[in-house]
Amino acid sequence: MSDDNKTIEMEVLRYRPEQDREPFFQTYEVPFEDDWSVLQGLQYIKDDLDSSLSFRWSCRMAICGSCGMMIDGVPKLGCRTFLRNYHSGKLRVEALEHFPIERDLVIVVDDFMEKLARIKPYLIPKQVRKLEQGEYLQTPGQLEQYRQFSTCINCMLCYAACPQYGLNSGFTGPGILALMHRYNADSRDGGRDQRMELGHSDEGVWGCAAVAYCSEVCPKEVDPANAINQNKMGSAIDYFLRFVRPRGATG
Amino acid sequence: MKRSNEPVFWSLFGAGGMLSALIGAALVFVTGIGVPLALLLSPDLMQYQNMLAFTQHWLGKLVIFAVIALFLWHATLRILLLLHDFGFRTGIGTKFIGNGLALLCTLAAAYLLLALGS
Ligand code: SF4
Ligand code: FES
Numbered sequence: 402m403s404d405d406n407k408t409i410e411m412e413v414l415r416y417r418p419e420q421d422r423e424p425f426f427q428t429y430e431v432p433f434e435d436d437w438s439v440l441q442g443l444q445y446i447k448d449d450l451d452s453s454l455s456f457r458w459s460c461r462m463a464i465c466g467s468c469g470m471m472i473d474g475v476p477k478l479g480c481r482t483f484l485r486n487y488h489s490g491k492l493r494v495e496a497l498e499h500f501p502i503e504r505d506l507v508i509v510v511d512d513f514m515e516k517l518a519r520i521k522p523y524l525i526p527k528q529v530r531k532l533e534q535g536e537y538l539q540t541p542g543q544l545e546q547y548r549q550f551s552t553c554i555n556c557m558l559c560y561a562a563c564p565q566y567g568l569n570s571g572f573t574g575p576g577i578l579a580l581m582h583r584y585n586a587d588s589r590d591g592g593r594d595q596r597m598e599l600g601h602s603d604e605g606v607w608g609c610a611a612v613a614y615c616s617e618v619c620p621k622e623v624d625p626a627n628a629i630n631q632n633k634m635g636s637a638i639d640y641f642l643r644f645v646r647p648r649g650a651t652g
Numbered sequence: 653m654k655r656s657n658e659p660v661f662w663s664l665f666g667a668g669g670m671l672s673a674l675i676g677a678a679l680v681f682v683t684g685i686g687v688p689l690a691l692l693l694s695p696d697l698m699q700y701q702n703m704l705a706f707t708q709h710w711l712g713k714l715v716i717f718a719v720i721a722l723f724l725w726h727a728t729l730r731i732l733l734l735l736h737d738f739g740f741r742t743g744i745g746t747k748f749i750g751n752g753l754a755l756l757c758t759l760a761a762a763y764l765l766l767a768l769g770s
Contacts, residue, residue, distance in 0.1 A: 603654070607656035633659075633662060637659035637662060640655070640659035
């Protein structure tokens with residue numbers, strides 16, 4: 402049942418670099434309906450109350466990964482979080498933690514994009530097939546090995562959740578390491594050695610302190626903590642085996 | 653990109669964690685509650701002669717060594733991680749002290765166990 406006169410106070414972090422010396426909170430009184438997401442609340446503000454507010458969004462259905470924000474201190478997708486759950490209190494909306502703010506709720510994603518490229522997030526075929534040889538086949542069992550890790554939408558909520566990334570942004574971070582695992586675990590892929598040069602380092606899986614908050618906040622059940630843990634095991638085995646492996650062999 | 657040396661410490665940490673999860677609680681009960689209070693266990697169980705015999709058997713030495721050394725390595729990394737999580741800078745120095753202590757105690761345990769003879 403919707404109650405037509407419901408309103409909620411949205412406290413939004415503002416920062417416009419050309420005029421604000423530092424970020425501050427601005428409160429808006431937003432009328433809403435039961436099926437309104439936080440993103441819709443922000444859109445209401447922009448359309449009807451204050452057109453200067455900036456935030457990112459696109460799909461409105463938890464697919465594009467662009468509407469990540471801190472909602473009452475927890476990293477969440479604005480389009481998948483409902484205002485009714487915060488009624489009848491206040492609701493605080495901030496830019497994703499651990500990233501520089503570009504403007505209002507918009508963060509600078511350069512660090513993430515640069516790291517994403519580093520793990521070569523694409524198939525590096527084990528054996529290159531010619532067109533006439535047909536497609537790269539895979540059994541359902543082989544697909545299961547990585548399917549969960551392939552559903553990441555790059556929303557960066559896990560980065561806002563990760564205390565290690567917050568303390569040291571040199572750490573590659575949960576989402577991208579999960580994606581690295583997604584390709585490493587793909588039966589068609591042969592690029593593990595190329596990716597694991599980074600994976601084996603302190604900036605790779607060993608930068609993780611197994612806090613696992615990343616997996617809790619992930620809206621797609623990717624479970625990056627699990628991906629990292631599996632790779633710690635793999636990396637540790639590799640660490641010790643390289644002393645007994647003949648030169649030039651890979652594993 | 654430099655390969656991390658963390659696997660060494662992480663493996664010891666993992667082994668210690670596994671061991672403490674398996675027998676830690678039981679050990680606390682036996683050595684701290686059961687035997688001293690004669691609760692479910694005979695107070696004679698840990699008498700000097702018994703314990704000496706235990707340490708003089710190679711299997712006993714191995715068990716004691718594993719418990720002391722692995723628990724220590726586990727605790728060291730756990731403490732370092734905690735310090736790090738609480739925002740203390742755990743650079744080379746802290747790691748050196750922590751792991752150095754664990755190494756020292758590991759060597760001491762090995763030496764003392766061997767010195768007890770068989
Ligand atoms: S792993 Fe989950 S939280 Fe992290 S970027 Fe991917 S979808 Fe978002
Ligand atoms: S708008 Fe696309 S994920 Fe929220």
